[in-house]
Amino acid sequence: MTSSPFEALLPSTERALLHRVAVAQSEGRSPSLVGAVVRDGKMVWSGSRSCVDGHDPDGDTQYRIGSLTKVFTAVLVMRLRDEGLLDLNDPLEKHLSGTGVGEVTIAQLLGHSAGLAAEAPAPWWERTPGTVRPELADVLGEEPLRHAVGRRFHYSNPGYTLLGSLVEAMRGVSWEEALRSEILEPLGLARTSAQPVAPHAGGWAVHPWADVMLPEPSEDLGLMAPAGQLWSTAEDLCRFAGFLAQGDDRVLCAASVEEMRTPAVAPGAGDREGGYGLGVQLLRWDDRMLIGHTGSLPGFVACLWVSVEDGVAAVTLANATSGPQMAALAGELVQIVAEAEPRFPEPWRPLPEAEVDQELLELTGPWYWGTYVFGLRLGPDRGVTLEPLRGPGRRATFRALPDGGWVGLNGYYLGENLRAVRRPDGSVSHLDLGSFVFTREPYEQGDAVPGGVDEAGWRGL
Template sequence: MSSLLPETGRALRHRLATAQVSARAPSVVAAVVRDGGQVWREGWGSVDGVTPGGDMQYRIGSITKTFVTVLVLRLRDEGRLALADRLDQHLPGTAIGDATIGALLAHTAGLAAEPPGPWWERSPGALRPELTDTLPREPRVFPPGHRFHYSNPGFAVLGALVERLHGEAWTEVLTREILEPLGMTRTGPRPSAPHASGWAVHPWADVLLPEPIQDYGPMGPAGELWSTADDLARFAAFLLDGDERVLRAESRAELRFPSSAPEATAWNSSYGLGTQLLRRGERLLSGHTGSVPGFVATVWVSHDDGLGAVLLANTTSGLPVGTVTADLLDLVAEREPRIPAPWTPLTDLDPAVLELAGPWYWGPTAQIVRPVADGGLELGTLTGGGGRGARFRASGDGTWIGLTGYFAGERLTPHRDANGMLTHLDIGTFVFTRQPYDPAAPVPGGIDPAGWQPHPGTVESADPPQHPTSIEPTG
């Protein structure tokens, strides 16, 4: 394991220890990831008299949803479904067949937050053995697309979708397609020693009550999994750096962009495809928190900092696990900011791509196109004049597809004249020219023949205004 500076390690230990003490959590264990591996890990408190290490299992609750999301995106990448598909195209027989798969991932299908019956996280899965038992008689509380509304039954349905298309249990697909490639040998639906017991801490006394460990049945995809700090650190490294065996880079990028409008009172947080998003100042975190009776957990990553942090604890409530994990990440980012890799020139570049480089104008707004090392293009702004930045990947036919920002999914098409000279770019119908409103380019609405000119209300005076040397009193 690489290490951080001693002062950084002490600050992390202090934050973890104060969180465990103030929450009166029986035990906590946390880790920080950078450059593909752990750079710090520590446990505080005890499990059966032992300080928890990286191999101690805890239940991770709704972090399970992000794993299920990766399984669904893999099916999309294989061409077996589209996020815009109705559920009943692939999983008939539910009461929500008109919900789209993308809306279920983003919690915008309007479904109820919880299944019918008793508190499902403390009840045996045998109480609802069938998928239909996870949906209330009136499964929707909002019209589809009306707003974000977190839904556990929605992910029960997505887990059933994975099972239907693979013909086997979602946990078996998970093991083969995600856990084994990433080396996550201590993650799964059942605990194995060493593992923590789940506890509820009395709100007014330092005593504990054991929480039951239940098999969630068809609700498992909403929060079944157990994992360890070491395994979640591997998952954080995957979210940061990727692994083409598990998910295409473009699909992994979708996990960190909002897919629904944030709550009106919480503009610093949102939700992507199976991931929570949190803004901390200028830093955007993506990942997920997890909470089931007896356990809380979080995994956050910051792509701009190349950092991830995970935390697991065996307490039902009282520990603001998402905040504490974000604090750990912030401590490292601020004390030991990321050192960029050395700049190196491109080793190969198509002259037609190099010709795209340089300043372009969307109307009067100056922007710049730059070929980048990964073979893509980057559109940036030169001034604060409202330009729209984005990254693009080559499509193979001379055009480019937007990956980020306003132009995500839109096509950048270079246009040339009869002599082969580059005249303008069309990006999602917006015309970018080499000069502001270039009259030689097909600018929508045309260009006034008079061209650029002074404001018609401007009048030049031959004589400068005369100012009095004194002011006479009035009245």
């Protein structure tokens, strides 16, 4: 007999989620707040609270999402890379000239290591119309660099203005048009837009010392739009979360999305543990790695976190300039579901017959790097895993190469080649992993041990 988990959450889990949203709206003093949860690519819960009785927002209500926009812009750039139109290590000048910072690379802009200033010159760009900054020079200012290029993480909104302009230069259309045709329409994000479309929340500032509010302006950011312009809904962002977890060949393949989730630069001093990928924030939360992004603009705060390992994501949206801690709230929503209803593992199944042969089976089992013992296990698609059998050590998974051997997929051995070295009679002498030699016995006489083995062999005291 077999059984399958239901898509719907348990009532106890739903109540815990709604309680957490209610506490966040109340203690954060937000006019309204929406939360939603995705499991295995599908939205399985949403809930909201509002200061107006009977008028709670829902998953179709638009909120401004601020810097969550940067993830969309990064996807557009990665598409250009995947089409072979640019390399992430290309200097910006190669594709967008005349910026004055053309030596920075596209990868550095994506990962905020280009050394650019955090903000555009005054007046504050988030509360003024984009017409105040009609040219890139107005966005970058007279001294655009604050740090040595490529040396450290320093979050930069102007950097994503440059990436948006890069997309426009290479596509020959506006950033907004490229976004709509290349991401929003293929993924079915019909309620994500550069301008608000009803029903949408209004942005508010809540007085820090009194329960009174003030409406916030909603400006068109012009050239700064790729850094923070978008409006979206909980339902649309849940679909986008599924894309960030699994990829979608209509937009960006799974391997490229995984590349975006890989740390591009270490976190700066004082930053929360995690770092930053290519347009994606990384956060270590209660022993989980979350990927996604936070966002804020006057009147709004937002967050999207995905735990790829748990298959769970959460979206939080509120219409207050400050107050609700959206990053913490989204992390807690993921945690509630992941711990209350942990993911079911896939059933164990033998490998397909075509993936198993005697030569591969002969390579499995213990191997010694010096006196460290490792185990080689056969995996799917003729791949292998090499892991320490006792004590600390470097574990890695390897993908089979068409011409034989394997390449590392993670950890210390990412990108390194593993191969089986054979003797003239065809038997396996040793494994070579980036010049490290693994033998069947520790320091066996006659084995291919670098530096040789003492002729007296092993001895006692």
